[in-house]
Amino acid sequence: MAERLVVVGGDAAGMAAASQARRRDPSLDIVALERGTRTSYSACGIPYLVAGDVESPDDLVARTPDEFRQEHRIDVRMRHEATAIDLDARTVEVRDLVHERTFRLGFDQLMVGTGARPIRPDLPGIDGPHIRGVQTLDDGCRMLGEARELECRDVVVVGSGFIGLEMAEAFVRWGAKVTMVEANERPMSRQLDPDVGDRLVTAVRGLGIDARFGEAVEGFEEGLVHTASGPLRADLVVLGLGVAPEATLAEEAGLELGTRGSIRVNRRQATSTPGVWAAGDCAETYHRVSQRRIHIALGTVANKTARIAGVNIGGGYATFPGVVGTAITKVCGTEVARTGLSTEEAERAGFATVSATVETTTIAGYLPDAQPMVVKAIAEQVTGRLLGMQIVGGSGAAKRIDTAATALSAEMTVDDVVELDLSYAPPFSSTWDPVQVAARVVAGKV
Structure with a gap:
């Protein structure tokens, strides 16, 4: 019987690793599980979908499930969510979200590409309606659908990192009045030194964004965002506070975790359990300048680390040298x-x-x-x-x-x-x- 590789996650890391493993070992039985509705898409393109530069969500899809099935012989199972991993039994518990049934799927090798999740601050009302993080293409489509349904006029973006800035500009171009609330004194404070970050303040306000730097969000209720200086009207709230590794499955299974709760991997993208691999936004990586383990959520890193994992899964040998944080x-x-x-x-x-x-x-x-x-x-x-x-x-x-x-x-x-x-x-x-x-x-x- 052919060796089976089970891939958890159908976006950049999961499918890049699966495709590379297939090239290396044509005999592998590969099953990929994706809880969403699309595979291998550009999450970085979501702001441009909202802004109207991209006409359809499908334009952001690099390869469809059918293309993986036909061209790479990968059994892609959409709307299938991995809910538990048993490392001793070498099985994955899977929930078929369409037919509402649960089953177990055995594996010889396992590739974890569960990505990241938007950071949601522990504030009153954070789970209220119309408070959205944007990590997957399905997230982006839901948010855009809500904005259209609500005829959205007022958008509050919480945070001013890469995603926060891009989504703020997207909704300005979409036609909404945008307010950005940032607890720090300048945008991108974790990425830029103050003297460089200060140059962005004028640019952000020049877009027509009501930028509230040095002002923290205190809570939410329907239609309002509460800050120290008073409430802000909000038909829609976009969380732009960054992301955290989605490593819940790995942690519950007993895999060793590393920086910021990401999955610990070695230079070959191997986890603490033999035959189990991880790459992309859920896994840690290595910074070549600081010489420290870090977590960095970027599509470039996801694709590169996934390629390394796929080579090793397929019987080859490859190592990832790390990143410089570009x-x-x-x-x-x-x-x-x-x-x-x-x-x-x-x-x-x-x-x-x-x-x-x-x-x-x-x-x-x-x-x-x-x-x-x-x-x-x-x-x-x-x-x-x-x-x-x-x-x-x-x-x-x-x-x-x-x-x-x-x-x-x-x-x-x-x-x-x-x-x-x-x-x-x-x-x-x-x-x-x-x-x-x-x-x-x-x-x-x-």
Whole structure:
């Protein structure tokens, strides 16, 4: 009898691992369980669906269940929820949500790709109607359906991380009046240093968003969000406080947990139980700069770690080297990116730091399309090793973060970055690329 692989979760991590395992071992019997209605979709595209840039939810689907069944011979079972895992018996308890029946499914190998869940603060009324987190495409469709049904006029976004900013802009473009409530003094406070994050305040308010920074939410009731300065009207509340790993099944089964309650895995994506693997937003990973285990919920990381898991499940050998924490987003015309460690993160990891924040332009400053941008570089004292970089600016600014991410992966010093042979022509850059300008200023302080 063929060895059976059971996959829990039908989005990026689960299906990428299943597909890779199939390529490695054509004899595997692969069963994938997904409690939702779609597989392999771009959750990052949900704000653009709400804003109207994407016409249909199906446009965000990379591969349908039928495509997995026909092209990869993967038995994808939609609306099937894994409710328990018995590691000793090597079985998964499954609830068929359509036919309302429960059964057990045996496995030889198990891939856990349960993703993450939106953080819901423990506040009065948090479970009330029309308070929505956005993690899955089904979440996005439900929220958009509610907004249309309610003819939504007032939206309150709680939090100002990546999701919070993107959803706030999406609902402004959708036509709603948007209020953003953030307990910290600036947006993206966990990702950006204060001097860089301050640049976003003007951009957010420039969208027409009523941004309440330094103001905490105290509770909810139908149609209202309560804050210290008084109630806010809300037809819909969007939670933009980030996500937590969805590792409940793994924890109840007895798998070892790691950072922030994520599933602990080694470099091969193997869990604490032989033959059980995990990848994506539910699992921890390794930061190549801080050299610490971290939890980071990004589609890029989910796909890469899932590929590693799939290779190993299929009988090959692969390891994941870790991440440097690169992320990017856009708030209307303002682009934002970061990689490596912030100053606070670097000092918490034991580094003594020097940094520089420079103001420059996206292209040669004498051209009419030149837009302002700010670059902050952070390096280690004495050695000059680059530790992190942050960018805020106009069109063409943010993707420059990839140069810094590459430099971090290669453990370059800021002097090394200054000497990189980067491209130049006035319509694309100043003579010195802004990344190199920031690196050169920091190099002078090392």
